[in-house]
Structure formats: structure tokens, C-alpha cells
Amino acid sequence: MEQLSIKTSTHDYPVVIDQGLRFKLKSFINKDYPSVYIMTDSNVAPLYLDDVYNTLKDQFHVTYSIIPAGEESKSSRVYFDLMTQLIEAGVDRDGLIIALGGGMIGDLAGFVAATYLRGVDFIQMPTTILAHDSSVGGKVAINHPLGKNLIGAFYPPVAVIYDVETLQTIPFREIRSGYAEIAKHSMIHTPPFWDQIKSVTLDESLSETTLIRDLIHGINVKANIVEMDEREANIRQFLNFGHTLGHAIESELGYGKMTHGEAVAIGMLFAMELSEQHFSVSLPVDAFYDWMKRNNYPLNLPRLSVNRLMERMKRDKKTKNATIKMVLLKALGEPILVDMEDVSLRQQLESFLEKMVIR
Incomplete structure (x- = not known):
């Protein structure tokens, strides 16, 4: 297992790289969150959502959203829909969001986490090679019709969990x-x-x-x-x-x-x-x-x-x-x-x- 530590002005967080980490996720969650909300997309959900959900369900109250795959989902409409779903699910300021997917999910879920109730914890679980870049560094955003990533924030995750087994199924x-x-x-x-x-x-x-x-x-x-x-x-x-x-x-x-x-x-x-x-x-x-x-x-x-x-x-x-x-x-x-x-x-x-x- 490879592990790096990223230092930020607010907190340090680990980047962990290994095989099968989706089955060991509980060992990287060091807080007793009252609720965990997984955000993933329609390509990743059939492959890995059950693995992550089943790993956490005995310890946490877990709910999730499945977002249409594609960059088009990094939009104000999808962002607002996710806010509504979090409110309806009763996620409070002590909740945790997990971004399970590629760069689009990481950016979108991270921006939701940064702005929901003025900020809740989130974990990046990248499932693409591209997300090795976007999941590290705390830049989160959605797109505007006039440009990419124009609406965003600097908001570091509490951890980046990189299960390289998920790369075996990417196109x-x-x-x-x-x-x-x-x-x-x-x-x-x-x-x-x-x-x-x-x-x-x-x-x-x-x-x-x-x-x-x-x-x-x-x-x-x-x-x-x-x-x-x-x-x-x-x-x-x-x-x-x-x-x-x-x-x-x-x-x-x-x-x-x-x-x-x-x-x-x-x-x-x-x-x-x-x-x-x-x-x-x-x-x-x-x-x-x-x-x-x-x-x-x-x-x-x-x-x-x-x-x-x-x-x-x-x-x-x-x-x-x-x-x-x-x-x-x-x-x-x-x-x-x-x-x-x-x-x-x-x-x-x-x-x-x-x-x-x-x-």
C-alpha cells in the first residue's frame, strides 16, 4: 500500500493507493458520522456502488444518489437536485459525502460538500486515471455554459482512497x-x-x-x-x-x-x-x-x-x-x-x- 500525506491550511489528509481499498473503507474513516451519503454516476454504480455501500452499511446510516454519467452532469441543475436530496435525506453538518467515480463526480460532489450547510466532510474515491489529478488538491467545481469549472471552491477532502482495481473496468x-x-x-x-x-x-x-x-x-x-x-x-x-x-x-x-x-x-x-x-x-x-x-x-x-x-x-x-x-x-x-x-x-x-x- 502506498500512502502520501497532503498538507493544507485547514487539515492534512491521506492519499492511499492500493488494490481492494473499497472493501477496507471503514478503516480510513476515523469519525463516527451519523450519516454517509455516496454520490456516484450511472457508469460506476453498477460496478462498485454495492461494494462501498455494503462495506459501510453495518456501521453507518448510508444513502446514495446515482447521477447520469458525463460532463453534462457538472451543472447547476444537477447540483441543486443533489442539495435537495441531501436535505430530504436528513444529512446534517456532521455527515460525510463520498465521491465515488471519476473527475466529474469528484468535482461535483466536492462542490456540493463545500457548500451544503456551509461545508461537510467528504472523501474522494477516484475510479479513473484522470481523477489521480482532480481528486488531489481540493479544487471542486461545476461548469457554466460559458466555461468549464467557473463556479467552484477550494475545499480539501478528508481522504483520497484510490482503489486501483477500479481502473480495470474503465474504457x-x-x-x-x-x-x-x-x-x-x-x-x-x-x-x-x-x-x-x-x-x-x-x-x-x-x-x-x-x-x-x-x-x-x-x-x-x-x-x-x-x-x-x-x-x-x-x-x-x-x-x-x-x-x-x-x-x-x-x-x-x-x-x-x-x-x-x-x-x-x-x-x-x-x-x-x-x-x-x-x-x-x-x-x-x-x-x-x-x-x-x-x-x-x-x-x-x-x-x-x-x-x-x-x-x-x-x-x-x-x-x-x-x-x-x-x-x-x-x-x-x-x-x-x-x-x-x-x-x-x-x-x-x-x-x-x-x-x-x-x-
Whole structure:
């Protein structure tokens, strides 16, 4: 069993990684909660809800909600419905919410926990590779039609319980989505570990040993940065490498057309090309493109409006005074936040998108 401790301004919490943890969940709950409320989605519920429910039901009063799978559920409507269900279930301020699922569930359930009765405890139980990133660090949110994660809070969980057995049932697209975030960590970390990731092939031969190794490496990067900058005042923004354009593409296409990780991978490719031009440096752009191609990431985009993408990028949480800020790389392991001039960024984005359409 691997265990890390994350330090925050309010409390420390463990991140535990092992097989079969859903059957040992009681041993990680150190408080006598009068009620436990599980939030999961329609994909995860048939696989793991009974395991978690049955593990807890003898010790706690347990109820649950099953939310439609997909990013569309990170909405104000679903959020408000969950608030109603918690009130009707009689969950009070001493209750516990468990987020059982991928990044969507973690973000949504975490935001519910942060705001229900001004805050109740919650545990993250991620079931996807992508959630190795979103479950650690305490950023919780729902989407607005005009942008992703624009309504949210900093609200750390009381524990992150990562049962790697649940990764055996995720679809290939989710493996690919999660590894994009691991690749991101590999490029912004000092020292970088991109050479370790570029050799990974995401198919049936991907071993659990390799997966756990890369998950732990990625979580360590996230944990170290979060501990130094809990509220994203400075270096935590480096974790948004690839996300400025990635979020814009994801929103513009419509949630569900492309996974978060797929969109972020395209955003990383653009940020790397932009970095080369901005700093006159050489980065492994071709190697990253080849890695994406070998692992069947989407590399062809429909024609997208540059104006609309720019508008969405200006709604990014890093934007100040209507100036788009991009996380670029001066070198692997040397991320930096750069104010981008509109005319130049538009030209480079137009050129990049043209290549992504015709490649």
C-alpha cells in the first residue's frame, strides 16, 4: 500500500493507493458520522456502488444518489437536485459525502460538500486515471455554459482512497484521458520524467506495475505543488499547462465530444509549439505528437472558430484584465506563466488549428 500525506491550511489528509481499498473503507474513516451519503454516476454504480455501500452499511446510516454519467452532469441543475436530496435525506453538518467515480463526480460532489450547510466532510474515491489529478488538491467545481469549472471552491477532502482495481473496468478513452495529465506532470516537474512516459503504450499490455508507478509519480507532483500554493496564487497555475486551449476546445465542441484529457493533450501540443516560438527553444514537440498518434489521441479537429476559442480562453480562471495567460515551457521542467498578446496568439492559434484540421 502506498500512502502520501497532503498538507493544507485547514487539515492534512491521506492519499492511499492500493488494490481492494473499497472493501477496507471503514478503516480510513476515523469519525463516527451519523450519516454517509455516496454520490456516484450511472457508469460506476453498477460496478462498485454495492461494494462501498455494503462495506459501510453495518456501521453507518448510508444513502446514495446515482447521477447520469458525463460532463453534462457538472451543472447547476444537477447540483441543486443533489442539495435537495441531501436535505430530504436528513444529512446534517456532521455527515460525510463520498465521491465515488471519476473527475466529474469528484468535482461535483466536492462542490456540493463545500457548500451544503456551509461545508461537510467528504472523501474522494477516484475510479479513473484522470481523477489521480482532480481528486488531489481540493479544487471542486461545476461548469457554466460559458466555461468549464467557473463556479467552484477550494475545499480539501478528508481522504483520497484510490482503489486501483477500479481502473480495470474503465474504457480505453479514459485511460488515454488520464495519461494526458500524467504526461503534463512529466513535463512541468523538476526534474522532468517525460522520458519515462514517452515509452508507455496505452493498450492491453499496459501493466499494473507501470500504471501504479506513473500514478504515484503524478500524484507526488500534484501534492508538492499544492502544498506550496494551495489557492493557486502562483506556481499551482503551472498545473494548467495545456488547459487554457484544452478547456476552450472542450467547451466549444460540447462536453462529451472529446474527453478532458484528449482536449488537454491538444492544448499541451499547442503550448509546446508556442513555447518554442516564444523562447526560441527546442522541445519534444514531434516526440509528443508521435506519442499521441501511437496512443490514438484525436489529432484531427473540426474547423473551429478562432474568435470563439479566444473568447473562451479569455474566460479562463488565469485571465486578468482581459489578457490571456498561458503556461509555457522555457525547457522541460521549467514552466512559466506568460501574458499573451492577442494579435500574435490569434495568428499562432490559426496556424496550429489549420495543421490539426489537415494533418
